[in-house]
Amino acid sequence: MDEELRTIAKSLRLWGLPADWDQLLAEAQRGRFSHERFLKHVLQSEFRGKSERARLLRRKRARIPELLEIETFPFGRQPKLDRQRIMSLYDGFDYMTKQQNLIWLGPTGCGKTGLATGFLLQAIDRGYRGQFITFPELLAEFYTSVADHSESKLLRKYAAYDCLLIDEIGYVEVEPVQVGLFFTLMQKRHNTKTTLITSNLGFSEWGSFLKNNQLTGALLDRLTATSRVTNMKNCKSLRTRLDEAGPSDPA
Numbered sequence: 720m721d722e723e724l725r726t727i728a729k730s731l732r733l734w735g736l737p738a739d740w741d742q743l744l745a746e747a748q749r750g751r752f753s754h755e756r757f758l759k760h761v762l763q764s765e766f767r768g769k770s771e772r773a774r775l776l777r778r779k780r781a782r783i784p785e786l787l788e789i790e791t792f793p794f795g796r797q798p799k800l801d802r803q804r805i806m807s808l809y810d811g812f813d814y815m816t817k818q819q820n821l822i823w824l825g826p827t828g829c830g831k832t833g834l835a836t837g838f839l840l841q842a843i844d845r846g847y848r849g850q851f852i853t854f855p856e857l858l859a860e861f862y863t864s865v866a867d868h869s870e871s872k873l874l875r876k877y878a879a880y881d882c883l884l885i886d887e888i889g890y891v892e893v894e895p896v897q898v899g900l901f902f903t904l905m906q907k908r909h910n911t912k913t914t915l916i917t918s919n920l921g922f923s924e925w926g927s928f929l930k931n932n933q934l935t936g937a938l939l940d941r942l943t944a945t946s947r948v949t950n951m952k953n954c955k956s957l958r959t960r961l962d963e964a965g966p967s968d969p970a
Contacts, residue, residue, distance in 0.1 A: 735768035736761070777843045783851040783884075789837030797830060799953045805834065808947060815842050815882065815913050820942055822916045825951025828958035831917035832886055834949070838915055839884045847881035854888045861900045870900060878907040882915065889920035893928055902934050909941045916942070921952070 720728070720740040728736040736743075743764055747757045778786070789809055794802040808814060814821050821838060823831040836851070843849045852860075857877075864873040877883060893901075908914050920927070922943070926935045 733765050734772075735765055739764055739768070774844055774846075777846075777848060778840070781839065781843055781849045781851055783836060783839065785836065786840065787833040787836040788840060789834070792830065792833055792837060793957065796957060797954050799955075800830075800949075800951060805949065809838060809841065812841070812845070814838065814915075814947065815845070815847060818911055818913055818945070820914045820916065820946035822918070822942065822946050822948045823951060824918050824921055824948065825954055826956060827919050828956035829951045829954040830957055831919075831951060835884050835886065835915045835917050839882055842882040842913070848879075849882040849884070850877070850880045851884045851886065852877075853886045855891050857885060857901070858891065858893060858897045861897045862894070864900075865896055874900065874904055874907060877904055878912070880912065882913045883908065884915040884917075886917050888916055888918040889924070889928055891928060893930065895931065898929050898931050898934055901929075902938050905938055905941060910945060914942075 720737050724740075725737050728734075743757075743761055746752075747760060750756075752760060789806075794800060794805075808821065813819060821835070823835055825831055839849050839851060860873060861870070864870045905914070918925075922939055925939065926932050929935045929938075
């Protein structure tokens, strides 16, 4: 590609074209492409490149600590987990198209985060904006926002994500103002966005850390009304096996 064409490609933000030009030209020559077919071939190549770069950027911005794909989940080591049901939810993709919530309940280390991350990654790869955050991190952001009076801005930020994964709900001290902000966030996302939640506590135990029975009841009513719940309380921990197998298995 000569400098004039390179400058034009840069001006038009066709970032992948200079690098792919020689290959595209060779393919056109081998296939004896018409001018129309060559132009279509070039544009399709640039579109694929832009789509892939956008997908990777969405993944990066989601702040996912470990990219655990659903295909790598060790279902064989979790026999009490209904693999067919999980994969039906995953393949159907209704959780995004119908703005449904998905909730995983179970003991520490049984794979809740790995499954939820797989669903989040699928949504991101299909063009949706997603975000990963642990419940303690979210509470810390709520606390800071109260101090600098930016609660509304923070709520708008987290309410806007198409798919929000809140990991590790439970076993943390929560102040009343944080409970109120969490409830407001869930209310804003209700029936409009998809929220993925993992918790090592059953719903009956949420009142023990939220410490507000009225808000807890209202929150659970909203969550369960549009949620698919996977109870993993009888599933075993994968943590010991994870240490033996290496870092590629989900926690």
